[in-house]
Amino acid sequence: MLVHICCSVDSHYFLQRLQETFPQESLVGFFYNPNIHPYEEYLLRLGDVRRSCQELGIGLLEGEYALEAWLEEAKGLECEPEKGKRCEMCFTMRLNASAQKAVELGIKRITTTLLMSPKKSLPQLESAAKEVERAFGVSFVSVDFRKGGGTQAQFALAKEAGLYQQNYCGCVFALTAQREAQKKPCVELTFSLANQIQPGSINERLELYETSQPKRRQRFLNYRLNHARVMQKEQVIPSYVLFYSLPSKPLLQGEWKEVEKGIALFSKEPALMLTLEVFNALVATQFQDLKQLLASPVGVEKELHVRQKLEGALFSLTPILVVEHIPQGKTTLSLEATLFDDVRELLATFR
Template sequence: MLVHICCSVDSHYFLSELHKAYPDENLVGFFYNPNIHPKEEHDLRLQDVRRSCNMLNIKLIEGEYNTQVWFENVKGLEDEPEKGDRCNVCFDTRLVKTAQLAKEMQIQKFTTTLLSSPMKEQQVLYKQGDIIAAKNDLEFIKINVRANGGVNKQNELAKEDKLYRQNYCGCQFALKQQRSKQDKVVFEMMSNVSGQIMPASNEYRKLTFNQRDILEKEGKGYVLTQQENLVWRLLLGRVWHKKEVIPSYIIARSNSKKKAKSSKITWAKPKIECFYQIFQTQLKDLSNKEKVSFLTQKEERYKLDSKLLIGFSQKDDSMFIDINTLNFFFNTEYKDVANMIKNPPKYTQEMHLRYGLCGMESMNPIVILDTQIPYDITLEIQSVFQNERNFVVFEEM
């Protein structure tokens, strides 16, 4: 029997129950989901389905990721609600492909794990499956795994076997509607052009589940859990000097500013109470003796080097750091801000800088410039903070 698979959360329980109902059938999984956006999310779900099928000892066939055909099929239905006509076309697109593959492989029966999803209309799927089966001289297997507490059992199994539990169906249209109702920005469709990995990003989730897979391969224990965080994204950041836009880099968790003008910037050498906090990235792999030596040298240089200064706006809470001082704090050799943008520091390193200079919960803008500009700066920042749940892996000792 060929089984179309939509995601591991649905397939893991569905395949287990299907095997009980059809013990003599050789089950073959088929992952084909051009409706999952963006591609990073598609690939993460595929990665988890591979793991699930391996755990269940089920062969998996991976379909192509052809979004062009899917977008053409749902054209004009972009604004349809969840469980509307767009979803029906989406089902057809995937079931037709599954039926075609079943015929090619000379497999008489096919079905889909979509039947286990509480977000899908089961009767609609039954009807569509039968129509497609009849056109291809196949049999569509209708099975209800939701009954008798099936949905709860499915969720418990997903947690027990540490699956990736996504929080939206798949397509960007349904996702945008869902986030709009939640009054949230669609972080899932955003990607940092510089390549920096940020919390609650597609790249962050992939790293998390890669870590899970590595620990399993090495036979190490771990805990997979979720944590709620206030996550930040920069939507726009610009700095003007003498009415010209100049290169700038906005440090993480900088609050929005609507063209804030600072006629004077005071460059000074403030006493830093949490000096060591700024250098946590560099200190983590050093011995205690090396840490003391490193910090002593840094503190001495900070005191003596007259060029290492922090800029303070005389109008608001904005702070400025030139690239030379930034290199001192980060132990980097950036030639200029443009170079920093192309090769950004780690998000955690930016947070260490913020913690050391302004405090853990600070939100004031921290802006990196090429030089120490003393006057006439206009700053515009559009940023957003919103609560997001992040998967986190804790390795056991």
């Protein structure tokens, strides 16, 4: 039996139940999910499914990551709600590819772990399955392992196995609608230009799930810098903005007064500017110029270490900027950022 797999949380319990229910069947996993966006999220879910299948002794095949083809099919359906026509299209596309793979392999029966997801419509899945049966001549195995406490057992097993429990369906349209309802930015769609690993990001999760150690969840205040620029007489002064820098206004004009060698205060509101030399001394680095720092920034933990040293508190929101030289005279500071409550995953260690 070929089993289309959407994610490890749905598949881990589902595959075990299939093994128990159909002991005579040899199961082949097929990961085909071109709807998942961005690609890093796709890699994260694929890696977790691989670990799950290895543990269960089930072979896994990977289908094509055909995102552009999926987006083409989704045209006109972008604003459809969950369980709407976009989901119907998505189910049909994924089951068609699964049936085609089954025919290539000479397999007569297929099913999908989407049947396990409590957020998916069983009638929609069964409708898509009937189309696939007619088109490819395969038999679709429709099982409902949700009932009788199956959903609760599914999530308990996923937690026990340390599986990655994603916080959105997978497609970009469902994600943006969900984040708009939560009044939170789509951090899943934003990446540091210099590949800095930022808290709560998919890249942080990718690193975390490279280990099989137990994880825990942490509620925290997340931060994303949207825009920053220091100007003087229509000239941009290259600068680097530290994590948690949040001014009271997005546009400020004033002067920087040096209070210690290489450290200056802003005249209009709480803000700090320090030279690259001072920054290097605080984080024990040897950046030769600001271009080098911008291209290969230190980790967020080191930026918070600088904030702690200068402000005496991690919860400070004072804008802190790194420059090569403190500017003399009036400057314009344009800085916009977003601060929001969020949840991230960490290793379940405390020492």
